[in-house]
Amino acid sequence: MSAVAPARGARREASLAPNYIVLTILLAFAMGPLIILFFNSLKTTAELGLNPLGPPRSFMWENFPKAWEMGNFAMTTRNSGVLVVGTVIGVLLLGGMAAYSLAKLDLPGAGLLTLYLLVGTSLPIQLYLVPLYFTWNRLGLVNTLHGLVIIYIATNAPFAIFLLRSYMLQLPRDFEDAARVDGASEWQVFARIVVPLSWPGFLTVGLVVALSVWNEFLMATVFLTEQDLFTVVTSYNNFAQRFTRDWTMTSAAAVMMILPVIVIFLALQRRFIDGLTQGGLKG
């Protein structure tokens, strides 16, 4: 066996060459456009007109502060930041509580609640979008950041609850039971024992929810129509539609938008991929 194994290993290693070739082509397909985007963010407008796809000859780093100004990124980053932070806190707190109840408290009617959440997630947004908009309008919640945060909390909660619940189910019961014997209330057990023990689950959910809120387009377009409230995404869309000819600016703005996302993704990719593939199945 040991005499055969290395030979077969080497044969298989060598025969993987076609795999590498095809995968490298696919890699170029995935990364090429992003590299071109980065190239174009550094060109002058004139150079981009002559050389729209190749590497830059000039390095116009000042494109970035200029695009920051033109795209009003100071304001839109603040708006998106408020939405992300508000939603993540709300989803982790309220979703975490519900997950705790489902995982640890033997909630009467748990099956019904799970069914409700499952049906709710498979409803198309387009079904409830129209009545929701006009209800929010009557309540004065259109064109407010907190109005949209409430919507994001609701739409992201089922995913958070399912993922956190499965995480909490794996925790040993010993600590909680000891705390209950000592007279701790359920809230204390949740806040002091279960949350600290399941922080990796909370981190995963927080990352996935933050990404989905940062990138969200439809709800942000419908519910925030005033310029002062545009998110990074909706403002960029307007910007890109208005300055279709000014590719250096739209490219520089795009690079500034995606760089933090890519850096955070690369740093925490295991957690991201686990979270996105476990239940964050969103188009």
Added chain:
Amino acid sequence: MQLQKSMPISAATAAAPIRAAERRRAFVRRRVVPWLFVLPILIINVAVVAGPALSAVYYSMTDWNGIGAAEWVGLANFQELIRDSGFRHAFGNNVIWLAMFLTVPIAMALAAAGLLAPIRRGAIVFRMALFIPYVLPSVVTAALWRGLLSPDRGIPAVLNDLGVPGFDKAFLGTARTALPAIGFVDNWHWWGFLLVLFLASMQNIPPDLYESARLDGASRWQEFRDVTLPGIRPTLVFMILMTTIWSFLTFDYIWILTQGGPAGASEVLAVLVYKEAFNNFNAGYASAIGLTMSFFVGCVIAIFAILRRRGWEI
């Protein structure tokens, strides 16, 4: 808690109230407290999702501009829907979208996952790089490809200059090519996600299955067909189901790239809902389209459930 405070001191008379108080506390702890933990998120979810979804059923049977009073019209909206050639056209585009997304991304992801699974060296680089487009915002992906597909300075221009025929047009601005071009852009962002899902599923296949396939002298293709595909079937079937559902709901890329144009060529149902509700203020009619979309989704789920009950292993 309150009963305890007013407890009588005498032990003999105290026994019964204590038991009652304990029973009540146990009831609160076991039945009420769990619901208190669930209630906040449930209220928010009902207010945002279930409530409006149910009222959409009502509004779909009204003539309503979104602001004033809704006027009951019965099934008139649905009768109009059947006659509306725009609706049929949009539905047809959703079906074309479905055909594109059931084939291209799934084939690409299966092939790439199959090629990536046996690789050790550099596997993580491929996996991460191929996944990155999935984490980008749709507006950036769309703007990026709007430039790359531009007829005067994008990739088609370069190919055209090199003399490759068929690239002298604006793919997004031509009626016949708009929808496939949008699908191409959406797929660029989407297929890496499928790849990572399939890969994770392939890595759960017991290695001895491959070992015995090899001992039987199976070729690479036979290995893939007889071991890998059956091994990842649950994931594959689930993603086929989700692709089917999402194809009836697709919106972002179409709205951002063409808003359904040129001249309605790339219109889909979700774009119709948006335009009817927010541009034409036909909120009642928009609700009827939204409800019809939900009906299609419900049909898809029902078909899968029925096939499964009939013993199809999906």
